Amino acid sequence: QLQLQESGSGLVKPSQTLSLTCAVSGGSISSGGYSWSWIRQPPGKGLEWIGYIYHSGSTYYNPSLKSRVTISVDRSKNQFSLKLSSVTAADTAVYYCARVTAIQAFDIWGQGTMVTVSS
């Protein structure tokens, strides 16, 4: 059974870059034609899509975050990553990685990791 697990720094200083990795286990990140995504949820608020990387390697980002986001994949390590630059307190959230189906549904999610932006 495919599982996703986020990892990375839980505390980031303002203006620095947030870096997270999502390890995929129980299957290959390259099989099935799936895409891979990051989604976040500020405390007490709703879900916000950050972006995804297609199975082809193309990337698509939330227009509101596009200038600060980079999503990449490392197929040799069976993982994909998120970098968010110039963070502020508004970027404090639980960050989830998820698998994306062909009809753009998020069918498998990681457990989420809390990232706090604070000096």
Added chain:
Amino acid sequence: SYVLTQPPSVSVAPGQTARITCGGNNIGSKSVHWYQQKPGQAPVVVVYDDSDRPSGIPERFSGSNSGNTATLTISRVEAGDEADYYCQVWDSSSLVVFGGGTKLTVL
């Protein structure tokens, strides 16, 4: 940008039917997915592509989509259904869009 509108809260007694709406301009032309999120947990897809159910999701969960409104219907509501529910679509301009979420309270 494309906007999805959900009621902030819906309340229903056990055994009754809960209906959670998701409004959007011509949403009936899009594929709608619904997620259930319990406190402290990651979301789980309960309905995808308007009305399909993933394996393991009870038949009590169903979906419909027409015109400007998509609806998630939960029949014979149980205490364990209490959660936040989010609708989501893909839009050519906004790409992925989530609704603001609806808190389902089982009275």
